[in-house]
Amino acid sequence: MAGKVILEMRGIVKRFPGVVANDHIDFDLREGEIHALLGENGAGKTTLMNILYGIHQPDEGEILIDGRPVKLRSPRDAIALGIGMVHQHFKLVEKHTVAENVALGYARRVFKPLEDVKGKILEYGERYGLRVDPDAYVWQLSAGEKQRVEIIKALFAGARILILDEPTSVLTPQESEELFHIVKKMREDGKSIIFITHKLREVMEVGDRATVLRKGKKVATLEVSKTNPRELARLMVGREVLFEIERPEKEIGEVVLRVEDLWVLNDKGLPAVRGVSFEIRKGEIFGIAGVAGNGQRELVEALTGLRRVEKGRIILMGRDVTNADPGTLFALGVSHIPEERIKMGIVPNLTVMENMILKMEWRQPFRKGLFLDFDTIQSYSEERVREFDIYTPSVRVPARTLSGGNIQKLILAREISVSPKVIIAAHPTYGLDVAATEYIRNRLAKEAAGGAAIFLISEELDEIFQLSDRFAVMFNGEFMGVVRPGELTREEVGLMMMGKRLEEVRGGA
Amino acid sequence: MNVQILNFIIYQAMKSGTPLLLATLGEIYAERAGILNLGIEGMMAFGAVVGFGVAYTTGNPWLGLLLGALAGALISLIHAFFSISLRVNQVVSGLALVILGLGIHSVMGKPYVGQKLSNTITGIISPSLAQIPVVGSIIVQDPIAFLGLALSVVLWYVLFKTKYGIILRSVGENPAAADALGINVYKVRYLATIFGGLMAGLAGAYLSIIFRPSWTEGITAGMGWIAIALTIFSLWNPIHALWASYFFGAISASQYLLQGKGIPVDILGMMPYIFTLVIVVIASLAQLKKRIGAPEALAVPYVRGQS
């Protein structure tokens, strides 16, 4: 199956102020192969691919396509050479429709540009199951749908080399399977795919070869058929990893948070959460599994006071907190680890220590009289940094200089250190590397053991299975059922994520 | 309402509205691409003096309009370079452009003070048609007024119905998305800013060549600022700009009809601004749900790889 080498990257070096993101990396891609690019976050995968896509220019090294050296000065050059990329962060114009977003790059005619692309969008939708309404506004789409638009855009470009940056992180297992099918179909068409991921299972399932990066250096390139997950994990992390979460002994106590028949609208004004009821007890981790865009975000926002509750009640420790504002909820002991951690969870230009006291700036002991007490803030922050093992040169550097994992630890440190009664954690390990993921999962388990009630939303079933005491599967704004981990198989949960109710799954089984 | 009064309001709406409309259309395009150019007043003044100078020396008002517009485009290049290439604060750069443009216009205009153009541009001259209600007051307008009308339709079409429009709007909303598809964000922004300058220059030249074909300093008299307000007022839509400019012209003019009826002049003078405020508020109430607002990347310099 392996054809000739169509792409070669030789000795790529890319330096950013303070770091060497890519340190003499060699990479090659053959015609008609799926090449997994594996590595932890910060290993340099995205940088390498950004260089290939013309977004960054390498400081050293050369790129050869079909054996000829090329200069990729901008994505335009890359596109011209048949390279397409689906970014991890979607590059979509939110206020425009799907068709407009596609037409931006691929309309051939000046007039009636949308006519040009609509038919083909629907066609791709049919062919690959990338179903999306061409006239829908992007801001109305779920993360999953947005990714489909991105893949459609890459297909439009007629790419023969397609870079997929962490593509499965927003898909259901079934959808992921479908994507794998698409990818394999493309491979059969003779296209080459670079599949960036840190999920070993995906590498094993879809990859022909895998290149492992660690800390900006290439560790190895292997034939997937001749390796195993354990080896890949060792190469990636540099040590043996066992995804084992310590689950301390704990007692489940009284009900802390009770939600009754909750109805919440989405941005479009349509019901996104439809009559959800549940309760979480002291010490319990209650998980929500489901595909992005099925009301999880709206549910979290309602619980944290960021979105209006249309109907139903939220009761915290016996007190009705329906439609209380976020400040009040925080004061009552509700901590929130937000889904979009950089967009929402931190203030990038403020320092680490200033971020550490967000929401608490008016509280004692950080405020003395009219003024902030920076001595206390600093010592408090330094303690947190030590305790949560946050990697930062000092607490006085801007938070934006931290890596994703450290930003998440910062948020975690801030939200957990106030001894909350309830922790609302939305996708707490999304996009984090193995070490950080491990740390955060352990930490959440420990907090639950310490008596917090935890509401956990995750699209990673592994996480739900590992952490939660009970979990609900959410589809189209409703709970398909509440179960304990181990009661159902992955596939059964996957069916529920596609809209089958627990009874049907059980009945069918 | 008698015919004379109705004709007057329509006539004046177009007459006062046209320079505002031209400048607003240009600013809409610049802002749609993400460039806030507060320098309209300066660009208009420069366009006005160059336009007048050319029309005066050559005796050809059309050439004056053309070169006036080009002058606006030329001076807008400064703003483009500073805000796009040098990524400086666009508010300050725009204010500096006002100061510079007014300075140049004052120096360059010295030889023309008190001079008038021998040839100017007029509309259809037909006294009998001019008396017809409504139609009459439109028919007598000058060609540039019609150009403004046509341009707002054309620019609306280009902006919302063509590929170029999608590119322009995308660059102003999410330049990274456009860049990722191989659109040259810098080029689009340069062109949009220059187009904004071109239109402001044309608006200025219109003032000194057609609106009032003789030279006095300060001919723009604050119109550039109104154009900035109208840009927001029209929700960055060329068609809205059309009626917004005419509406502003009509309201400004109708205060003189209401004078002498016991309402203080200055309360009447506040009318155009109060109306603008009220309409913007009403529009916001209506648009709140629809997510129509300033382009997301307005006044934000684009740096590849950052966002």
Next chain:
Amino acid sequence: MNTTGWITIVVVVAIVFGLIGYFAAPKGETKVITKPPTLKAAFIYVGDIGDYGWTHAHNVGRLWVEQHFSWLNTTYVENVGAEDARQVIENLISQGYTVIFGTSFDHMIPMKEAAENHTDIIFFHCSGYIRRPNMGTYMADFYQLYYLNGLMAGALTKTNKIGYVAAHTIPEVVRHIDAFALGIKEVNPDAKVYVRVIHAWYDPEKAQSAANALLAEGADVLAFTEDSPTVLQTLESKMKETGTQYYGFSHYSPMQDIAPNVTVSGQLVHWEVIYADILSKVYAGLYTNTNLQDVDYWGLLDSGAVELGGKPGVPINPKFVNDLKSVTVTDKLTGEELSVYDLVMRRLDQMKDKQMVFDPFEAYNEPIMGWPKDGSPEDLQEMIPVGHRLTYHERLVIDWWVDNVVSVGE
């Protein structure tokens, strides 16, 4: 190349250009001083000298004296509002200017304060009413010209509606409008005056709107106070568009050539007459820093500081002379029948005469009726009884409208 390199290059370039400039530029080009001046006078303007209105006219006057008096050296500063006038005056004094003219009403308070602080400097303020031992006042007033314009307007109007576009209704403008209205009334008692206020000394767009509004309401003759020829140009283009004959009166600067088909006459100013007089008297030692408390110029036709017409030397546009000759009226003083043209010329001569036999603000055969500025046209009162004439001070604070002024934006 690093930034230091850049800096070096720019510094070197700057120095090189500086040196070239220093040696290449003609020496002393900016200040040609042929012989030591004995008097240094400075003019502070509120607007740009290119406004072709108020400031332009003052600058014409300044240039005239600068050219004609070899012992005089002048300078000027444009765009000085009240907020910076004090600072500018301090600066001028520090540079040795001993006579300072402030040409805007806005300069009154800063000049008064400066005059009190600098008793050795001579100040002259235009259009104000505050004087000090070292600060006199001067003004060239148009009310006679407006009266004469009014005679023509009353004769020419066909709709009996005459419009006036006013910048502000300050006493000066009220005086002018009233004189205009009195002139109209004398030849055409049925004609009414409509005043629209734009609240700007310079704003072509507003002036145009106001002018067109007056035309829409039926006016066919317009006079105005605004520092641009906009109103006349509006008339000219309206005339082309509609084929109707409109009439207008030029204001301040010669505008007849700008709008030759509608400009009947107008008001012209010659500040040089006043400036020449003041400066020669200062030079001769007649005016000192102690005797100006009562020096107040009030330039009228007899002084030569103002002139009738839309163009120097042309009191009435020849295009309209025949029209004016064809309308006959009765001279209310002599009872004789004559054409409006002759009446205008007669009144002009009477006003130019130092004896001032004729004044518009004098009630000859019947009282002058009017209504207070803050009242309504119904509140008619006798403003000037028969046999009386408004005093100079009453004119300075005039705050009522003549009865044929029927609609005023207030």
Next chain:
Amino acid sequence: MPDGTRFARILPYRVRLEPRVEVPRTFEIQVRILAILLSLAIMTIVFLSLHINPISAFKAMFLYAFGKGILSTLSRAMTLVLIAIGLSMAFRSLFWNIGAEGQYLVGAITAFGIGRLFPNLSGYALIPLMLLGGFAAGALYGQLPAILKVKLKVNEVITTLMLNYIAIRLLYYLVYGPWNVKEVVGGVEYTGYAVTNNIPYQAQLSTVGNSTLSYAMMGLVAVFLIAEYLIMERTPLGYDFKVIGDNPEAARYAGMRFLRLTMILMLLSGGLAGLAGAGELMANQHRLRPGFASGFGFTAIIIAWLGGTNPIGILLAGIFIAGIIIGGYNFQISTGLPVGFVGIFQGVLLFSVLFGEFLRRYKVKFERW
């Protein structure tokens, strides 16, 4: 992560901009000097092409403003700096307050109104009352845009701009109407003129010598510069402002009360503009007149931006801009050139300073293609 960007492919080199991570003090100073030199170089070319001796022109522009005329410069600077302090806070919170002009005006109007209401009050009571009134009026006038922005998402640029025009018309109304001048000079009562009466004598702030530089304004500027620094850098309130400005989503997430905070912000920003209006009235002009505003609100935007968030920066920027205003007059007097040249000079100077800002923020690298 940021990367360099090319913007011209015509040249044999490509230009790459690299953000500076840390900017040493000396470099900042160097850059500013460079900017001024650059503008001089450009103006040298302009002057030479017009056969004007550039050296004497430059002397005229700067020597007076920062030498003999320093008191004038400082006096002009105080009013501008006071406005700029408030604006810099607003800009830091991403509130584009273009309406300082209007807030300044209502401040002056209210101060005048208070003086008119209590003409016989002692200066010790009247002065603070008028200043406070000015502050309160500006603060209140800033509330409408604040509320509209938070509640209805109405763009504040348009609301503040429109409120400027409305304030100007209000001023006209008062000056020509109820507050019109009525004063007796030489036995005659003058009225109808485009001005109001003086504010009471005891409310006129005492100044340094014959200049218009008032002690009170210097004091206010000093106090508010320090206050701004303390508020923004040392209080939870300033912390909240910065969070809103840097990441509004985070502020929402943190449960900040936007309405309240934005109202407080505009209370300060508008209030300071209003205070500046009151101060200008009491220290310099003493009367209201139609042209009272004279564009200070816009000039202050430039100062607020040039000065950044650093109080010393704002002060220096204010003195610099005031210097080129005052120097501009001197330039006219000394060179006899029309005022337009001052505009050109100021425009070139501002663009040069902007260029300096660019150099301060980015390293320029040339690379062969």
